[in-house]
Amino acid sequence: MDKEKIERAVRDILEAIGEDPKREGLLDTPRRVANMYEEIFSAINKDPSDDLQVFFEQAGHEELVLVKDIPFYSCCEHHLVPFFGKAHIGYIPRNGKITGLSKLARVVDTVAKKPQLQERLTTEIVEALEKQLNPLGVIVVVEAEHMCMTMRGIKKPGSRTITSGVRGAFQSDAKVRAEALQLIKF
Numbered sequence: 001m002d003k004e005k006i007e008r009a010v011r012d013i014l015e016a017i018g019e020d021p022k023r024e025g026l027l028d029t030p031r032r033v034a035n036m037y038e039e040i041f042s043a044i045n046k047d048p049s050d051d052l053q054v055f056f057e058q059a060g061h062e063e064l065v066l067v068k069d070i071p072f073y074s075c076c077e078h079h080l081v082p083f084f085g086k087a088h089i090g091y092i093p094r095n096g097k098i099t100g101l102s103k104l105a106r107v108v109d110t111v112a113k114k115p116q117l118q119e120r121l122t123t124e125i126v127e128a129l130e131k132q133l134n135p136l137g138v139i140v141v142v143e144a145e146h147m148c149m150t151m152r153g154i155k156k157p158g159s160r161t162i163t164s165g166v167r168g169a170f171q172s173d174a175k176v177r178a179e180a181l182q183l184i185k186f
C-alpha cells in the first residue's frame with residue numbers, strides 16, 4: 001500500500017474542506033489515516049478461501065455446523081464510511097469434511113477489509129466455503145447498519161440491512177433452511 005500517497009491525499013482533502021493541515025491537531029492526521037487504511041483495507045488482494053485451508057475429517061457428520069454472531073466492520077465502497085454488524089455462517093459438511101471454526105470468522109474479516117458492498121461481502125463468504133469445502137449446503141446471513149444511511153443522506157439511524165446467500169440443501173430443502181434460520185434467530 002502506498003502510504004505516502006494516502007498521506008498526501010489526506011492533506012489535500014483537509015485543505016479542500018477549508019482546514020489547515022499544518023495546525024497542531026492535524027499534523028499527524030495524514031499519517032494516522034494512512035495507518036488506519038492499511039489496517040482496514042488490508043485484504044484488497046486476498047482470496048478469502050485461503051483462510052479455510054485447515055481441514056478435519058469427522059466421518060459421518062453431515063449435519064449443520066453454524067457459527068453465528070461473528071462481528072465485522074467493513075467500509076461502504078460508495079462513501080468510504082463504515083458499515084458494520086454480524087455475520088452468521090452455516091454449512092453441512094460433505095463426507096465429514098469440516099474446517100476450523102475460527103477460520104469461518106477469518107473469512108468474514110478478509111471479505112470485510114476492503115471497500116465493499118454488503119451483497120458482495122455475503123456472496124464472497126458463500127463462495128469461499130463452496131470452493132474449499134464443497135459442502136452439501138451453505139447458508140450465510142449478514143445483518144448490518146450502514147453509516148452512510150444513518151449519519152448522512154437519508155439519515156435513518158437504527159435501520160438494518162439483512163442479506164443472505166443460500167446454496168445446496170438450504171436452497172432445495174425448506175425444512176433444512178428453516179432449522180438454520182431458527183438457530184440464527186435464537
Ligand SMILES: Nc1nc2c(ncn2[C@@H]2O[C@H](COP(=O)(O)OP(=O)(O)OP(=O)(O)O)[C@@H](O)[C@H]2O)c(=O)[nH]1
Nearest residue numbers: 076077078083116117118119146148149152153154
Ligand atoms: N446495495 C447496496 N447499496 C449500498 C450499500 N452501501 C451503500 N449503498 C447505497 O449506495 C447508494 C449510492 O447512491 P447514489 O445516489 O449514487 O449516492 P448518494 O447520492 O450519496 O445517495 P444517498 O445515500 O441516497 O444520498 C445509496 O443508496 C446507498 O444507500 C451496500 O452495501 N449495498
Ligand SMILES: [Zn+2]
Nearest residue numbers: 076078079148
Ligand atoms: Zn455508503
